[in-house]
Amino acid sequence: MPPASVVSVPEKSYDVIVIGAGIAGLIAAAYAARGGAKVCVLESNHQAGGLMAGIWRKGFYFDVGDQSFEQGNVLFPLLKQLGIYDDLHFLRARYRLKTPNIDVNILGPADLPRAFAEAFPAQAAATYAFFDEMHADLAHLLPLLREDHNPIMHDGMSSIAATGRLMRDVAMNAPRLWRLLHTRGSARAAHFYDEGSDVFDFFQRMGYRNMSEFVWLGFMHSWWEDYWYPVGGIQTMFDRLERLVLDLGGQIFYKRAVTALTVEGQRRLRVTGVRTAKGDTIQGGRVIYTGDMKALYQNLLPAHPSLDATRQRVLAGSCARLFANASHVLFSALQHPQSARNDGIRFARAGLGRDQRAGDRSRKCPACAAGSECNRAANNGQGGVA
Numbered sequence: 001m002p003p004a005s006v007v008s009v010p011e012k013s014y015d016v017i018v019i020g021a022g023i024a025g026l027i028a029a030a031y032a033a034r035g036g037a038k039v040c041v042l043e044s045n046h047q048a049g050g051l052m053a054g055i056w057r058k059g060f061y062f063d064v065g066d067q068s069f070e071q072g073n074v075l076f077p078l079l080k081q082l083g084i085y086d087d088l089h090f091l092r093a094r095y096r097l098k099t100p101n102i103d104v105n106i107l108g109p110a111d112l113p114r115a116f117a118e119a120f121p122a123q124a125a126a127t128y129a130f131f132d133e134m135h136a137d138l139a140h141l142l143p144l145l146r147e148d149h150n151p152i153m154h155d156g157m158s159s160i161a162a163t164g165r166l167m168r169d170v171a172m173n174a175p176r177l178w179r180l181l182h183t184r185g186s187a188r189a190a191h192f193y194d195e196g197s198d199v200f201d202f203f204q205r206m207g208y209r210n211m212s213e214f215v216w217l218g219f220m221h222s223w224w225e226d227y228w229y230p231v232g233g234i235q236t237m238f239d240r241l242e243r244l245v246l247d248l249g250g251q252i253f254y255k256r257a258v259t260a261l262t263v264e265g266q267r268r269l270r271v272t273g274v275r276t277a278k279g280d281t282i283q284g285g286r287v288i289y290t291g292d293m294k295a296l297y298q299n300l301l302p303a304h305p306s307l308d309a310t311r312q313r314v315l316a317g318s319c320a321r322l323f324a325n326a327s328h329v330l331f332s333a334l335q336h337p338q339s340a341r342n343d344g345i346r347f348a349r350a351g352l353g354r355d356q357r358a359g360d361r362s363r364k365c366p367a368c369a370a371g372s373e374c375n376r377a378a379n380n381g382q383g384g385v386a
């Protein structure tokens, strides 16, 4: 069970009310509390974590949400700024792509093209050209994700400078970005493969329906470079974030669903607080909502002409379906069983044995012997996190 908040009933008023104790809510709450604001987090679930959460049942830990996450050069810098990065031990999460004719552990950028070339030898040249183009696109995109390009990582003038760098590099890459955002990944495959070939068929089915090349590239890059998993289970990260918020003087209330936002104003509405299912009416100088956008417009915001157009657009949007039409593709998370055992966690999932893992094992992390594949190896100046 999560530790209870210092108090069990919310006060009447806070500087900042955060709705939701997922990753976004807890990080927002931590920053606000660190900045001196009086903060409360209201979460409808019984614990933190949101869609990423894990649960304990009868001594077993289960990841019921994400199996890993891509940190995208955002999460780790944020955790560092908040001073808890070194308290957590992240391992690279490795994935295996298994289909009737492909079975590959994705340990680096070269593994997928090699596996596809071996599985579809008649299309090998096209495969290498296709992946070369992805690498070229990524070489232009990844600098945009650097910390010095991200305004939210900085304060004051430094944030403005980061925005300037980002805008400049977005402008320089505008044609490429436009193409990546407006071309479906599957349509891109058509430039390289004969339509009707097995490999073309495979790429047509891969990913979300109508997923853009941009998102596709994001997945590819994450598979080979940027999926992470905290030793002890994903929930350990939330336990630490939750403790941080409480240590900073914030308050967290579970099983406290927000049922309405209170608003003020005639022509322009301003959110002034929330009402909860338990009957609390709480005022907030600022209200940060991290839940579902549709629920926000459908259930929480009042009817008002100024919201009608946006409400219609939001409610008309369809939810992406993960890996739609790819039922024959099985991606299974390959976590690091040794460290999991060290931590006393019994995982209800198969792991990849250390002897099966390829790659550079020479740079060991003293804490887990995971080579360069954990954040602590990086901390010791031995590689790891890019």
Ligand SMILES: Cc1cc2nc3c(=O)[nH]c(=O)nc-3n(C[C@H](O)[C@H](O)[C@H](O)COP(=O)(O)OP(=O)(O)OC[C@H]3O[C@@H](n4cnc5c(N)ncnc54)[C@H](O)[C@@H]3O)c2cc1C
Binding pocket: 019, 020, 021, 022, 023, 024, 025, 042, 043, 044, 045, 048, 049, 050, 051, 052, 065, 066, 067, 068, 069, 070, 256, 257, 258, 259, 290, 291, 292, 322
């Ligand atoms: C099937 C699936 C697989 C995914 N796989 C991955 C992955 O492999 N890697 C990865 O990086 N990301 C993955 N994601 C995305 C990842 O889960 C989300 O990016 C992340 O959870 C977003 O965090 P959040 O805090 O914004 O929202 P959430 O995790 O949704 O948290 C929002 C919180 O707000 C609470 N809440 C909502 N409304 C209210 C209310 N009215 N009152 C009180 N509380 C409220 C919710 O209970 C929840 O705890 C996946 C998502 C899905 C759906």
